Amino acid sequence: xxxxxxxxxxxxxxxxxxxxxxxxxxxxxxxxxxxxxxxxxxxxxxxxxxxxxxxxxxxxxxxxxxxxxxxxxxxxxxxxxxxxxxxxxxxxxxxxxxxxxxxxxxxxxxxxxxxxxxxxxxxxxxxxxxxxxxxxxxxxxxxxxxxxxxxxxxxxxxxxxxxxxxxxxxxxxxxxxxxxxxxxxxxxxxxxxxxxxxxxxxxxxxxxxxxxxxxxxxxxxxxxxxxxxxxxxxxxxxxxxxxxxxxxxxxxxxxxxxxxxxxxxxxxxxxxxxxxxxxxxxxxxxxxxxxxxxxxxxxxxxxxxxxxxxxxxxxxxxxxxxxxxxxxxxxxxxxxxxxxxxxxxxxxxxxxxxxxxxxxxxxxxxxxxxxxxxxxxxxxxxxxxxxxxxxxxxxxxxxxxxxxxxxxxxxxxxxxxxxxxxxxxxxxxxxxxxxxxxxxxxxxxxxxxxxxxxxxxxxxxxxxxxxxxxxxxxxxxxxxxxxxxxxxxxxxxxxxxxx
Amino acid sequence: xxxxxxxxxxxxxxxxxxxxxxxxxxxxxxxxxxxxxxxxxxxxxxxxxxxxxxxxxxxxxxxxxxxxxxxxxxxxxxxxxxxxxxxxxxxxxxxxxxxxxxxxxxxxxxxxxxxxxxxxxxxxxxxxxxxxxxxxxxxxxxxxxxxxxxxxxxxxxxxxxxxxxxxxxxxxxxxxxxxxxxxxxxxxxxxxxxxxxxxxxxxxxxxxxxxxxxxxxxxxxxxxxxxxxxxxxxxxxxxxxxxxxxxxxxxxxxxxxxxxxxxxxxxxxxxxxxxxxxxxxxxxxxxxxxxxxxxxxxxxxxxxxxxxxxxxxxxxxxxxxxxxxxxxxxxxxxxxxxxxxxxxxxxxxxxxxxxxxxxxxxxxxxxxxxxxxxxxxxxxxxxxxxxxxxxxxxxxxxxxxxxxxxxxxxxxxxxxxxxxxxxxxxxxxxxxxxxxxxxxxxxxxxxxxxxxxxxxxxxxxxxxxxxxxxxxxxxxxxxxxxxxxxxxxxxxxxxxxxx
Numbered sequence: 001x002x003x004x005x006x007x008x009x010x011x012x013x014x015x016x017x018x019x020x021x022x023x024x025x026x027x028x029x030x031x032x033x034x035x036x037x038x039x040x041x042x043x044x045x046x047x048x049x050x051x052x053x054x055x056x057x058x059x060x061x062x063x064x065x066x067x068x069x070x071x072x073x074x075x076x077x078x079x080x081x082x083x084x085x086x087x088x089x090x091x092x093x094x095x096x097x098x099x100x101x102x103x104x105x106x107x108x109x110x111x112x113x114x115x116x117x118x119x120x121x122x123x124x125x126x127x128x129x130x131x132x133x134x135x136x137x138x139x140x141x142x143x144x145x146x147x148x149x150x151x152x153x154x155x156x157x158x159x160x161x162x163x164x165x166x167x168x169x170x171x172x173x174x175x176x177x178x179x180x181x182x183x184x185x186x187x188x189x190x191x192x193x194x195x196x197x198x199x200x201x202x203x204x205x206x207x208x209x210x211x212x213x214x215x216x217x218x219x220x221x222x223x224x225x226x227x228x229x230x231x232x233x234x235x236x237x238x239x240x241x242x243x244x245x246x247x248x249x250x251x252x253x254x255x256x257x258x259x260x261x262x263x264x265x266x267x268x269x270x271x272x273x274x275x276x277x278x279x280x281x282x283x284x285x286x287x288x289x290x291x292x293x294x295x296x297x298x299x300x301x302x303x304x305x306x307x308x309x310x311x312x313x314x315x316x317x318x319x320x321x322x323x324x325x326x327x328x329x330x331x332x333x334x335x336x337x338x339x340x341x342x343x344x345x346x347x348x349x350x351x352x353x354x355x356x357x358x359x360x361x362x363x364x365x366x367x368x369x370x371x372x373x374x375x376x377x378x379x380x381x382x383x384x385x386x387x388x389x390x391x392x393x394x395x396x397x398x399x400x401x402x403x404x405x406x407x408x409x410x411x412x413x414x415x416x417x418x419x420x421x422x423x424x425x426x427x428x429x430x431x432x433x434x435x436x437x438x439x440x441x442x443x444x445x446x447x448x449x450x451x452x453x454x455x456x457x458x459x460x461x462x463x464x465x466x467x468x469x470x471x472x473x474x475x476x477x478x479x480x481x482x483x484x485x486x487x488x489x490x491x492x493x494x495x496x497x498x499x
Numbered sequence: 500x501x502x503x504x505x506x507x508x509x510x511x512x513x514x515x516x517x518x519x520x521x522x523x524x525x526x527x528x529x530x531x532x533x534x535x536x537x538x539x540x541x542x543x544x545x546x547x548x549x550x551x552x553x554x555x556x557x558x559x560x561x562x563x564x565x566x567x568x569x570x571x572x573x574x575x576x577x578x579x580x581x582x583x584x585x586x587x588x589x590x591x592x593x594x595x596x597x598x599x600x601x602x603x604x605x606x607x608x609x610x611x612x613x614x615x616x617x618x619x620x621x622x623x624x625x626x627x628x629x630x631x632x633x634x635x636x637x638x639x640x641x642x643x644x645x646x647x648x649x650x651x652x653x654x655x656x657x658x659x660x661x662x663x664x665x666x667x668x669x670x671x672x673x674x675x676x677x678x679x680x681x682x683x684x685x686x687x688x689x690x691x692x693x694x695x696x697x698x699x700x701x702x703x704x705x706x707x708x709x710x711x712x713x714x715x716x717x718x719x720x721x722x723x724x725x726x727x728x729x730x731x732x733x734x735x736x737x738x739x740x741x742x743x744x745x746x747x748x749x750x751x752x753x754x755x756x757x758x759x760x761x762x763x764x765x766x767x768x769x770x771x772x773x774x775x776x777x778x779x780x781x782x783x784x785x786x787x788x789x790x791x792x793x794x795x796x797x798x799x800x801x802x803x804x805x806x807x808x809x810x811x812x813x814x815x816x817x818x819x820x821x822x823x824x825x826x827x828x829x830x831x832x833x834x835x836x837x838x839x840x841x842x843x844x845x846x847x848x849x850x851x852x853x854x855x856x857x858x859x860x861x862x863x864x865x866x867x868x869x870x871x872x873x874x875x876x877x878x879x880x881x882x883x884x885x886x887x888x889x890x891x892x893x894x895x896x897x898x899x900x901x902x903x904x905x906x907x908x909x910x911x912x913x914x915x916x917x918x919x920x921x922x923x924x925x926x927x928x929x930x931x932x933x934x935x936x937x938x939x940x941x942x943x944x945x946x947x948x949x950x951x952x953x954x955x956x957x958x959x960x961x962x963x964x965x966x967x968x969x970x971x972x973x974x975x976x977x978x979x980x981x982x983x984x985x986x987x988x989x990x991x992x993x994x995x996x997x998x
Contacts, residue, residue, distance in 0.1 A: 016545035019538065020519040027522055035723040036741025039518065039778065043738075046515035224534040239542075242535025279538065 004078060007063040010054065011081070012280045017051045022238045030228045030246060055085075056092045064089055077278065080465050084282050091158070094143040103136050107410045114408035121398030123379050126408070131375045133410050134368055141369070152369040155413030159289040160420060162469045165366055168416055171423060171482035172359050178486035180389055182493055183353055186340050187391060189497050193335035197328050202254040206320035210254075211247060211261040213316060218299065219452040220245075220265050224272050227261070235264040235296075237271035240279050244268070254321070255337060259300055266299030267292055269452060273460035283464040289414065291459065291468045293421025294428060301351055301422075302429045303451065307334055308444035338496050342390040344399045351422075352489055353390060358419035360385045361404075365412050424472060426485035428459070431476040503577060506562040509553065510580070511779045516550045521737045529727045529745060554584075555591045563588055576777065579964050583781050590657070593642045602635050606909045613907035620897030622878050625907070630874045632909050633867055640868070651868040654912030658788045659919060661968045664865055667915055670922060670981035671858050677985035679888060681992055682852055685839050686890060688996050692834035696827050701753040705819035709753075710746060710760040712815060717798065718951040719744075719764050723771050726760070734763040734795075736770035739778050743767070753820070754836060758799055765798030766791060768951060772959035782963040788913065790958065790967045792920025793927060800850055800921075801928050802950065806833055807943035837995050841889040843898045850921075851988055852889060857918035859884045860903075864911050923971060925984035927958070930975040 001009070024044050032040060054060065067074060067082045074082065092100075110129035117126035138151070147153035148164050156163045211227060223241075230246040237243045245264035250256040270286055278284035286292035303309055310317075310330060317333075318325045325333075340350045346357040364381060367373035373381060382401040387393045394400030406414055432454050433439055442450055458475045472480055493499065500508070523543050531539060553559065566573060566581045573581065591599075609628035616625035637650070646652035647663050655662045710726060722740075729745040736742045744763040749755040769785055777783035785791035802808055809816075809829060816832075817824045824832075839849045845856040863880060866872035872880060881900040886892045893899030905913055931953050932938055941949055957974045971979055992998065 012541075013545055016542035019542040020523060020546060023523055023526055024519060027526065031725060033721065033723050033725055033741050033743075035720070036738050039738035039740060042511075042779075043515035043518040046512055047519055221534070222532065224532050226530060226532055239535050239538035241538060242532050244532075280541075 003063055003066050004074070007067060007082075008078075008281070010059060010063070011085070011282060014051055014054050015280045015282075017047050017054075019238055021047050021051070022236055026236055026238065026244060029230050029234070052092070056089060060085070060089060061093075077281070077283065077465070081281050081283050084464055088282075091144065095140055096143075099136075099139075103140075103410065106132055106136065107408065110410075111405065111408045114402065114405060118398055118402040121396040121402065123397040123402060126402065127376060130378075130407060133407065134375055137410060137412055138369065150370065152366050152413065155365075155369065156416065157413075159414050159417050161288055161467050163288075163290070163416070163420065167480060168362060168420075171480055172355075172362065172419070174482040175355055175419070175423070175486055176359060176389070178490050179352065179356060182490060182499075183340070183342055183356070184391065185499050186352070186493060186497050187342060189499065191498050193339050193496075194332065195336045195339055197324060197332070198255060198336050199252050200321075200324040201251055202321040202324055204249040204251055207249045207251075207254055207257045210317065210320045211257055214258070214262060214313070215245075215265055217313075217446050218262070218265050218269070218303070218448050220268060221272055225268055233260040233264050235267035235271070237268075237285070240272065240274055240276055240284060243271040259304055259337075262304040263296045263300040266296035269299070269455070270295040270460050273452070273456040274463040275461045275465075278463045278465070285464055287462065287464045287466060287471065288468040289417035290420035290424060291471060293417055294424035295421075295455065295459065297422050298425040298428060298455070302425060303443060303448070305338060305351070306440065306443045308440045310334060311444050312446045335496060338492070340493065340497075342392050344386065344390075344392060344394050345403055352493055355419045355422060355485075356389045358415055360389060361415040362419075365415065369412070420468075420480070423480060423482055423485045424468070426488050427472060427476050427481055428455075429488075430484050431458075502562055502565050503573070506566060506581075507577075507780070509558060509562070510584070510781060513550055513553050514779045514781075516546050516553075518737055520546050520550070521735055525735055525737070525743060528729050528733070551591070555588060559584070559588060560592075576780070576782065576964070580780050580782050583963055587781075590643065594639055595642075598635075598638075602639075602909065605631055605635065606907065609909075610904065610907045613901065613904060617897055617901040620895040620901065622896040622901060625901065626875060629877075629906060632906065633874055636909060636911055637868065649869070651865050651912065654864075654868065655915065656912075658913050658916050660787055660966050662787075662789070662915070662919065666979060667861060667919075670979055671854075671861065671918070673981040674854055674918070674922070674985055675858060675888070677989050678851065678855060681989060681998075682839070682841055682855070683890065684998050685851070685992060685996050686841060688998065690997050692838050692995075693831065694835045694838055696823060696831070697754060697835050698751050699820075699823040700750050701820040701823055703748040703750055706748045706750075706753055706756045709816065709819045710756055713757070713761060713812070714744075714764055716812075716945050717761070717764050717768070717802070717947050719767060720771055724767055732759040732763050734766035734770070736767075736784070739771065739773050739775055739783060742770045758803055758836075761803040762795045762799040765795035768798070768954070769794040769959050772951070772955040773962040774960045774964075777962045777964070784963055786961065786963045786965060786970065787967040788916035789919035789923060790970060792916055793923035794920075794954065794958065796921050797924040797927060797954070801924060802942060802947070804837060804850070805939065805942045807939045809833060810943050811945045834995060837991070839992065839996075841891050843885065843889075843891060843893050844902055851992055854918045854921060854984075855888045857914055859888060860914040861918075864914065868911070919967075919979070922979060922981055922984045923967070925987050926971060926975050926980055927954075928987075929983050930957075 021044055024040060024047075028037060028040055028044075064082060064086050067078070068086060071079055071082070095103075106129070110126075110133055113129045114126050117123065137155070141151045141154045144154050147157050148166075150165050153164045156165070156168070208227075215227060216222070225243045225245065228244065228246045229249060231248060233245070233247045235243065235245045245261070245268045247257050247261040247264060267286075270292060274284050286295075310333060314330050314333065338351075340352040342353050343349055346354070346361075349357055360382065363385065364373065364378060367381070368375065368378075379397050379401050383393050386400070406412075429439075432451070435454060436442065436450055439451070442448065459471055462471065466474070469479060472478075520543055523539060523546075527536065527539055527543075563581060563585050566577070567585060570578055570581070594602075605628070609625075609632055612628045613625050616622065636654070640650045640653045643653050646656050647665075649664050652663050655664070655667070707726075714726060715721070724742045724744065727743065727745045728748060730747060732744070732746045734742065734744045744760070744767045746756050746760040746763060766785075769791060773783050785794075809832060813829050813832065837850075839851040841852055842848055845853070845860075848856050859881065862884065863872065863877060866880070867874065867877075878896050878900045882892050885899070905911075928938075931950070934953060935941065935949055938950070941947065958970055961970065965973070968978060971977075
């Protein structure tokens with residue numbers, strides 16, 4: 001066999017392991033009996049370790065070296081594959097094995113410590129762990145090397161290849177200028193929607209039926225996926241023909257299931273529509289966290305919160321919970337599901353205030369790695385920023401800096417993806433309108449096929465064959481631009497609140 | 500690390516692979532989306548291949564040799580583990596790799612050929628495959644070596660360690676003497692039960708509720724398992740804390756789900772109650788096909804068909820399908836669910852005629868490997884035996900010799916386990932009565948705990964730490980004895996049919 005064939009064979013073997021690990025995770029989260037979990041976790045650990053060993057093996061190193069030395073002889077898929085695998089290989093190999101092992105132990109202890117600290121709202125309990133994690137991450141950045149003169153870029157690039165603080169500073173700055181005053185105006189507006197009917201009982205079985213119907217409308221392929229229930233919704237691509245989603249049914253707030261399902265559907269449509277030619281290779285995956293999030297947010301916000309979407313689906317919604325919507329007009333629903341109110345907890349935030357939560361985390365992370373902030377000072381910095389951007393201040397660190405697990409797990413550079421995805425989505429939407437000027441009409445007719453086709457053609461099918469900013473450039477003709485999201489939010493909320 | 504520790508580490512690693520493969524199989528059969536199946540099958544193939552490689556690796560060979568040379572230094576669990584692993588190792592290593600590979604290809608082609616042949620009821624289409632499979636199996640027996648002077652014993656031993664044609668000839672002979680005349684008398688009896696109400700509609704959701712309730716009664720631990728739906732019911736032990744069962748709901752015949760569930764429950768209780776000390780080792784499994792089947796049949800026949808079991812559960816049954824049982828007395832149900840009638844298809848046979856189907860297959864397999872029968876003559880031999888034992892003759896080979904897939908897959912020596920399990924179960928039941936003389940009363944009170952405890956104490960907890968006949972000897976004080984099953988069937992059917 002040629003080196004190419006051996007390389008692909010090794011990758012496909014790794015893909016089998018990764019498929020096994022994915023299905024075991026899915027199973028643990030959707031219904032595995034609890035007494036089987038300890039043995040299951042060990043099994044997952046064993047297979048993950050084997051997978052890691054293969055990824056940094058001498059065999060792998062040999063292939064990467066040979067193929068890397070003659071890139072001009074590789075077809076485009078193999079070329080991209082070599083680059084992607086090499087990137088991961090280097091990330092792993094540049095850290096001394098013993099230091100990496102210590103870091104894994106540290107983050108695991110740190111997550112436990114965080115859990116207790118959060119419950120007790122006691123930052124001091126978590127402080128020594130966070131300090132060590134930050135120190136180690138700084139050391140790792142030293143091994144990996146700074147990107148474009150900024151240590152934080154090294155972390156950003158791991159989740160969003162090609163993304164830099166220069167770009168983010170600019171787009172977040174622009175976005176902030178629109179959102180902060182909007183939020184303030186809304187808070188002060190006397191024109192608040194009635195949301196009381198949202199919290200009436202909507203039976204779980206009916207939410208399930210509604211979710212299934214919406215998924216079918218949007219083009220989710222049930223022959224290549226399934227919908228289950230979990231505490232925390234997620235989408236998982238096990239292979240291109242098996243992309244599962246889960247949702248959460250709250251009988252006293254149907255929005256959780258409806259928008260959760262649509263959000264995960266956006267993630268799933270991305271992975272269901274990757275070109276089958278890429279199957280079994282590492283390039284058969286979303287190209288970045290941000291682009292992945294752009295697809296989920298595109299569906300959640302630009303389709304699921306579209307007025308015509310609800311014109312089309314209001315009867316269906318009512319039929320699944322008739323009492324709840326008695327005397328409620330479509331317009332009431334539209335106002336209620338788009339309510340905006342500053343809040344302290346990121347995962348409960350609405351679509352207008354959400355980006356502010358992200359900006360705060362971004363600014364803090366950048367400050368940490370650029371040496372502007374000391375870890376011990378972070379709670380105060382956090383609280384000040386909430387007051388500045390959202391006009392509210394956490395009463396304690398439990399509802400402040402301790403609310404998210406990311407830092408305890410050593411994930412820095414991940415948060416920005418959430419807001420980047422939102423901006424990508426808005427920008428893609430404007431580009432889509434050029435090809436589908438009848439977008440609203442399509443939503444009003446429940447004709448979502450052309451929307452999915454467009455996204456598949458411009459985003460999905462490529463998998464990792466294009467970088468995030470390449471997709472944006474090729475599709476919209478420019479780099480990331482915050483204007484589109486700013487315009488969208490501004491127009492939408494001005495209208496909704498009659499500002 | 501010591502050799503012992505290295506050996507156990509390798510086995511636990513294999514156990515992780517095997518856990519992954521089990522969960523992937525379970526998933527494929529219970530609800531994996533169909534478009535993901537090709538990639539999933541490849542992943543299962545990859546992991547199974549790796550598992551096989553480990554099982555015959557030089558590393559494994561080295562451990563087995565060293566530990567086999569100093570068995571007196573091993574603790575009982577490790578000693579048994581070495582013996583079990585060595586047995587499998589030898590089975591695999593004695594066949595030249597290329598011949599084994601060819602055999603795998605042959606059986607795979609043969610299964611496809613069988614499928615078509617069965618559909619067309621055309622034995623000639625299947626004949627060349629079956630001849631090759633038999634010839635190859637004979638060659639393999641040559642490699643493995645004859646057991647106790649009989650080539651067929653070599654095959655029996657793979658499913659039922661220690662079992663020989665001498666033992667089976669005796670017990671099957673004894674059983675036949677009871678069953679054949681009984682079946683004849685019943686066929687000629689004018690006292691046939693009314694079974695018409697069995698086939699009335701029993702809604703699936705209610706069958707599900709009933710199944711769950713029965714499982715709880717019998718002691719199935721839902722924290723260590725779950726019940727799902729499949730076309731062919733099965734139980735699968737993923738680890739000791741995760742033993743899942745599936746059943747099939749036929750709305751026009753509730754017996755399928757009820758007795759299917761109880762049968763699989765018997766298998767599952769076995770694996771849920773293996774001593775946790777054995778977890779992760781190959782000895783943490785049922786000791787043989789026959790003993791496994793003894794547990795499923797114990798529950799299906801001796802509990803699930805017990806008169807008092809239904810006294811206790813009749814109200815529950817009625818409440819789940821009130822119309823169906825209007826005007827039906829408990830006695831009618833008992834007679835109907837115990838109806839016996841000779842039939843041609845093994846998997847549809849009742850509990851009285853079932854052993855005859857097994858005996859026919861056993862006699863034919865023995866005849867093949869002892870050189871008494873030629874493959875080409877088998878259809879005629881098959882049909883003659885059905886006429887002799889059951890008084891009916893297949894009209895074609897589709898409902899005759901082609902009905903089962905086992906031989907197409909190269910499984911010879913497996914069939915007897917079904918009837919052995921039945922005899923083990925009857926023998927265990929009589930032994931249990933000495934400790935639990937109030938067995939019927941327990942069933943009548945829905946108090947199944949003591950029954951499960953007894954089986955755990957005498958059978959389940961040992962896993963593979965005892966051989967099948969060792970369990971029977973230790974528990975009942977004698978070897979396998981067909982008398983108990985013969986007596987049970989004789990007494991039961993004489994009473995039911997007023998013979």
